Amino acid sequence: MSGRGTLPxxxxxxxxxxxxxxxxxxxxxMAAALRRRLAPGERMQARWTDGRAMTRVAGEFMKPxxxxxxxxxxEIYNRQxxxxxxxxxxxxxxxxxxxxxxxxxxxxxxxxxxxxxPHSYTLRDLCAGLASYLRTHPxxxxxxxxxxxxxxxxxxxxxxxxxxPSRPPVPDERLARSAPGRLRLGIQPYVTLLELDHAVDDxxxxxxxxxxxxxxxxxxxxxxxxxxxxxxxxxxLRRERVRLAVHRVDNQVYFKRLDAVEFRLLRALRAGRxxxxxxxxxxxxxxxxxxxxxxxxxxxxxQWRRLGWxxxxxxxxxxxxxxxxR
Amino acid sequence: MPANxxxxxxxxxxxxxLRVPHYGHILSEKPTVDWFEIISENFxxxxxxxxxxxxxxxxxxxxxxxxxxxxFGSADRFDRAHLRxxxxxxxxxxxxxxxxxxxxxSVDGTYTHDLLPMPYTFAAAKxxxxxxxxxxxxxxVPICVENVSxxxxxxxxxxxEWEFLSEVVELADCGILLDVNNIYVSSKNHGFNPVDxxxxxxxxxxxxxxxxxxxxxxxxxxxxxxxxxxDPVWKLYTRATRLCGVTATLLExxxxxxxxxxxxxxALKANRYIAEARQAGEVAIGAQRRGRRG
Numbered sequence: 001m002s003g004r005g006t007l008p009x010x011x012x013x014x015x016x017x018x019x020x021x022x023x024x025x026x027x028x029x030m031a032a033a034l035r036r037r038l039a040p041g042e043r044m045q046a047r048w049t050d051g052r053a054m055t056r057v058a059g060e061f062m063k064p065x066x067x068x069x070x071x072x073x074x075e076i077y078n079r080q081x082x083x084x085x086x087x088x089x090x091x092x093x094x095x096x097x098x099x100x101x102x103x104x105x106x107x108x109x110x111x112x113x114x115x116x117x118p119h120s121y122t123l124r125d126l127c128a129g130l131a132s133y134l135r136t137h138p139x140x141x142x143x144x145x146x147x148x149x150x151x152x153x154x155x156x157x158x159x160x161x162x163x164x165p166s167r168p169p170v171p172d173e174r175l176a177r178s179a180p181g182r183l184r185l186g187i188q189p190y191v192t193l194l195e196l197d198h199a200v201d202d203x204x205x206x207x208x209x210x211x212x213x214x215x216x217x218x219x220x221x222x223x224x225x226x227x228x229x230x231x232x233x234x235x236x237l238r239r240e241r242v243r244l245a246v247h248r249v250d251n252q253v254y255f256k257r258l259d260a261v262e263f264r265l266l267r268a269l270r271a272g273r274x275x276x277x278x279x280x281x282x283x284x285x286x287x288x289x290x291x292x293x294x295x296x297x298x299x300x301x302x303q304w305r306r307l308g309w310x311x312x313x314x315x316x317x318x319x320x321x322x323x324x325x326r
Numbered sequence: 327m328p329a330n331x332x333x334x335x336x337x338x339x340x341x342x343x344l345r346v347p348h349y350g351h352i353l354s355e356k357p358t359v360d361w362f363e364i365i366s367e368n369f370x371x372x373x374x375x376x377x378x379x380x381x382x383x384x385x386x387x388x389x390x391x392x393x394x395x396x397x398f399g400s401a402d403r404f405d406r407a408h409l410r411x412x413x414x415x416x417x418x419x420x421x422x423x424x425x426x427x428x429x430x431x432s433v434d435g436t437y438t439h440d441l442l443p444m445p446y447t448f449a450a451a452k453x454x455x456x457x458x459x460x461x462x463x464x465x466x467v468p469i470c471v472e473n474v475s476x477x478x479x480x481x482x483x484x485x486x487e488w489e490f491l492s493e494v495v496e497l498a499d500c501g502i503l504l505d506v507n508n509i510y511v512s513s514k515n516h517g518f519n520p521v522d523x524x525x526x527x528x529x530x531x532x533x534x535x536x537x538x539x540x541x542x543x544x545x546x547x548x549x550x551x552x553x554x555x556x557d558p559v560w561k562l563y564t565r566a567t568r569l570c571g572v573t574a575t576l577l578e579x580x581x582x583x584x585x586x587x588x589x590x591x592x593a594l595k596a597n598r599y600i601a602e603a604r605q606a607g608e609v610a611i612g613a614q615r616r617g618r619r620g
Binding site: 014015018019020021022023024026027028030031034035060062063065066067068070072073074076077080084085117118119120121122124141159161162163164165166189219248251253258278323 | 368434447453515
């Protein structure tokens with residue numbers, strides 16, 4: 001997970017290493033150096049946080065060799081840190097890239113990664129806190145903040161759908177036996193329910209078709225920031241109220257549009273309401289008759305069970321779910 | 327192949343890394359491969375496609391787990407939730423041994439996602455060995471540590487890299503995943519003789535070897551894993567094989583990945599150099615020849 005605030009920057013590295021605490025101090029210092037943003041020309045910054053020349057600071061703890069100064073040797077790691085994280089961020093956010101354009105996207109990426117250094121052993125989690133960050137830093141995406149948040153939520157939901165956990169399905173007999181007033185059901189943890197003001201599903205499909213976006217494995221060494229595909233006209237992100245379930249079938253990621261009743265029903269079930277209560281919430285304000293409602297619920301459930309969404313209750317859904325009324 | 331206690335007494339041959347662009351070919355064509363190395367972190371998922379692919383691979387092939395995030399050299403304690411997740415994967419794969427790097431990469435709960443070089447000091451070796459022992463006990467499989475390629479050195483270092491590696495593995499009583507490409511890369515970046523490195527490590531602890539390609543820049547060499555193995559690396563591999571015995575070997579190719587056949591053919595070239603090592607002189611037979619030290 002990302003986003004735990006700015007870390008303290010040590011003033012200097014230890015001059016000797018005799019204990020685990022000395023080791024930690026050295027590692028804190030070097031990590032702080034790697035996390036500092038690159039200067040123009042993708043070089044390491046010329047000054048340390050206290051104003052001292054970085055050539056001097058690097059020379060205090062790094063050896064030079066016959067070809068590279070201490071500064072240049074540390075710079076290799078500083079560049080690799082940023083190139084690797086930026087590349088991963090770019091791979092996970094193709095829709096956001098298309099929405100914001102290259103310049104603003106990289107400015108956002110650098111700000112986010114500086115403010116929220118990775119707190120997970122896997123780069124898969126790099127964008128877990130991005131939607132929240134966009135909400136609290138609107139200047140980075142203005143005037144497209146609402147759109148950017150929507151796209152970021154949708155893109156994170158796809159990552160959850162790709163490899164999120166699943167729970168066993170509910171047996172048919174349990175569904176048949178239980179009274180709706182007592183029956184509580186779960187929605188698979190890998191399913192994310194989203195209610196958005198923009199048609200991000202159409203948008204991201206259009207972007208992926210344009211970019212031929214593909215995930216690829218990461219290399220240990222990143223020699224340079226990879227060039228983005230030549231800029232092409234960005235698809236249009238239409239303003240439209242959409243309700244989506246981002247999910248997987250046979251381990252392929254899909255997204256499915258839901259109507260308002262279906263969305264409220266699923267959201268209420270996920271929040272732990274009984275089936276009867278969830279139906280009340282879902283149909284509030286509806287003019288449908290009892291029989292029509294029953295038919296609709298049965299039809300929806302048949303489809304959701306085929307898709308594997310319905311499971312035993314327990315646990316929470318992915319982060320960023322909509323709130324449900326009591 | 328020398329089977330020793332650091333690789334669970336297994337005689338594995340020439341393997342390649344399991345990579346996404348080859349999934350389709352491997353699952354449909356089921357080519358003959360001695361074994362696959364998987365990046366543990368790519369399969370420490372809770373569900374979905376990664377685990378489906380892994381289970382299908384496990385039905386057909388022998389798999390060894392290679393990690394990039396244990397960071398034995400980080401001063402911080404292990405995240406036990408991370409170790410538990412890794413242990414679940416160990417149970418799933420049945421990996422006979424597990425490898426990760428002799429490096430650090432996290433501090434205060436933040437991750438650099440890089441394999442950062444250690445300061446070669448006795449205090450760092452002691453802390454690193456403690457963590458390897460802990461992980462080995464927790465995970466219940468032999469651990470082998472891999473030497474990383476590096477681009478810088480610290481003033482505080484008190485010994486050479488190979489002395490540090492030797493110190494750590496003796497203190498931890500663990501195995502070595504000897505990456506001969508990394509030795510070559512670091513030797514050029516730091517100006518030491520790679521033969522000194524290979525000659526002066528505890529050969530009986532070498533349980534696996536890595537070979538890979540690298541990229542030369544004007545002032546340094548970068549460990550990019552995006553090329554075939556270069557001749558000087560094969561020469562070092564031949565020497566290491568003479569000293570350590572014929573050892574489970576894996577080709578790493580992680581970027582600009584060509585077809586499965588091209589990668590596998592490159593890996594199988596190792597057999598040619600194993601034959602050269604045999605012709606050049608006596609090839610060690612590992613732990614059996616040298617006794618069971620440590």
